[in-house]
Amino acid sequence: MASPSRLPETPADSSEPEPAVETARRQLQHAAGHLEIDPNIVERLKHPTKVHEVRVPIERDDGTVEMFTGYRAHHDSVRGPYKGGLRYHPDVSRDECVGLGMWMTWKCAVMDLPFGGAKGGIAVDPKQLSSDEKERLTRRFAEELRNVIGPTIDIPAPDMGTDPQTMAWLMDAYSMQEGETIAGVVTGKPPVIGGSEGREEAPGRSVAIITQLVCEHYDRPLEETSVAVQGYGSVGSNAARLLDEWGATIVAISDVNGAMYDPDGIDTKSVPSHDEEPEAVTDHADDVITNEELLTLDVDVLIPAALGNVITEDNADSVAADIVVEGANGPTTSTGDAILADRGVQVIPDILANAGGVTVSYFEWLQDINRRAWSLQRVNDELEAEMRSAWQAVRAEFEDREVTWRDAAYIVALSRVGEAHEVRGLWP
Numbered sequence: 001m002a003s004p005s006r007l008p009e010t011p012a013d014s015s016e017p018e019p020a021v022e023t024a025r026r027q028l029q030h031a032a033g034h035l036e037i038d039p040n041i042v043e044r045l046k047h048p049t050k051v052h053e054v055r056v057p058i059e060r061d062d063g064t065v066e067m068f069t070g071y072r073a074h075h076d077s078v079r080g081p082y083k084g085g086l087r088y089h090p091d092v093s094r095d096e097c098v099g100l101g102m103w104m105t106w107k108c109a110v111m112d113l114p115f116g117g118a119k120g121g122i123a124v125d126p127k128q129l130s131s132d133e134k135e136r137l138t139r140r141f142a143e144e145l146r147n148v149i150g151p152t153i154d155i156p157a158p159d160m161g162t163d164p165q166t167m168a169w170l171m172d173a174y175s176m177q178e179g180e181t182i183a184g185v186v187t188g189k190p191p192v193i194g195g196s197e198g199r200e201e202a203p204g205r206s207v208a209i210i211t212q213l214v215c216e217h218y219d220r221p222l223e224e225t226s227v228a229v230q231g232y233g234s235v236g237s238n239a240a241r242l243l244d245e246w247g248a249t250i251v252a253i254s255d256v257n258g259a260m261y262d263p264d265g266i267d268t269k270s271v272p273s274h275d276e277e278p279e280a281v282t283d284h285a286d287d288v289i290t291n292e293e294l295l296t297l298d299v300d301v302l303i304p305a306a307l308g309n310v311i312t313e314d315n316a317d318s319v320a321a322d323i324v325v326e327g328a329n330g331p332t333t334s335t336g337d338a339i340l341a342d343r344g345v346q347v348i349p350d351i352l353a354n355a356g357g358v359t360v361s362y363f364e365w366l367q368d369i370n371r372r373a374w375s376l377q378r379v380n381d382e383l384e385a386e387m388r389s390a391w392q393a394v395r396a397e398f399e400d401r402e403v404t405w406r407d408a409a410y411i412v413a414l415s416r417v418g419e420a421h422e423v424r425g426l427w428p
Contacts, residue, residue: 020099031410072120075101082118085159109413142173151184184368187361196364204238206356231306237273260285304331
């Protein structure tokens with residue numbers, strides 16, 4: 001196979017984390033170079049349609065009032081309503097939301113879903129909030145965003161620091177103000193109030209499905225494949241357990257405190273996920289290594305499923321895996337990606353690998369609109385069919401154009417978004 005083209009060098013100081021918006025723009029520009037697409041459309045797609053910034057006051061349990069800053073970035077809606085997560089994290093910022101919103105546009109397009117991209121959140125440490133404080137924060141945030149979200153406008157979903165309960169509060173607050181129950185305003189809700197079976201497990205399931213498909217592509221039986229998973233939250237634990245069940249050898253899993261390592265394989269079901277027992281991975285480990293060491297283990301497949309910007313210019317040369325499947329959003333910086341490409345490491349991008357979340361969110365939205373719930377079996381069957389269809393479209397571009405897997409995914413997504421802009425035109 002010919003060497004794939006690489007991203008241009010990043011001039012920024014490599015000691016500083018690469019902003020998500022800069023990574024997203026560089027990836028967009030690079031993919032556009034492989035297509036005959038109107039440069040004016042590319043320029044439009046480098047920028048969000050609008051970014052909503054709000055101040056969110058809440059009364060703390062001690063009676064004091066504290067102000068927090070929240071955002072909702074709308075990137076592009078040419079193919080349908082905006083769609084994307086809401087995160088509660090201290091590092092939430094305008095630019096982060098813009099960059100992640102761009103990735104959601106590509107993720108929805110590569111999956112051929114009738115949504116555009118959005119992202120939002122509040123700059124807050126949710127660990128410092130009581131349950132009552134988090135509820136009050138969410139309900140006030142819902143009110144601040146009420147005019148810019150809705151089942152045909154923008155449909156939020158859970159992300160870092162938020163969960164199905166958060167979505168339930170948001171849906172209730174929105175519905176109370178609208179005077180009717182509107183389940184379709186958010187996805188990722190508990191099934192008892194219109195959520196979908198299988199939604200919480202979906203991103204990890206899609207990572208496992210794509211890992212299986214890429215191993216098949218490179219003639220690697222799962223039974224002979226070793227896997228290291230950074231992050232044992234919802235995405236990492238579900239991916240690891242499925243791959244374990246399907247025959248792969250999971251040699252390392254981790255949380256914020258470090259990684260469990262066993263070259264003979266880990267019984268993943270015996271180790272509680274972050275949701276089941278927070279930060280418990282190392283408590284169950286005989287051999288503990290650092291998260292940084294996990295990234296450089298000599299394994300067949302590496303799945304970074306924790307935070308963004310973990311594979312960088314500083315450590316990409318040390319990644320020993322043959323295949324990287326991105327479970328987290330943006331775990332590989334542009335410079336790290338270029339180094340991996342030069343070394344022949346195959347990187348399956350997040351916009352394909354972890355797209356199970358938004359795909360089952362789409363299923364949930366359909367269920368809410370039609371007032372008819374699907375069984376878990378139907379959800380999982382439909383998800384696998386959608387993942388295989390997206391994989392085939394990306395693989396076709398990968399093979400025809402001799403580009404990286406990331407470029408192939410972006411080419412599929414940008415072709416669809418670009419064509420939609422061409423057909424709809426520019427108003428007025």
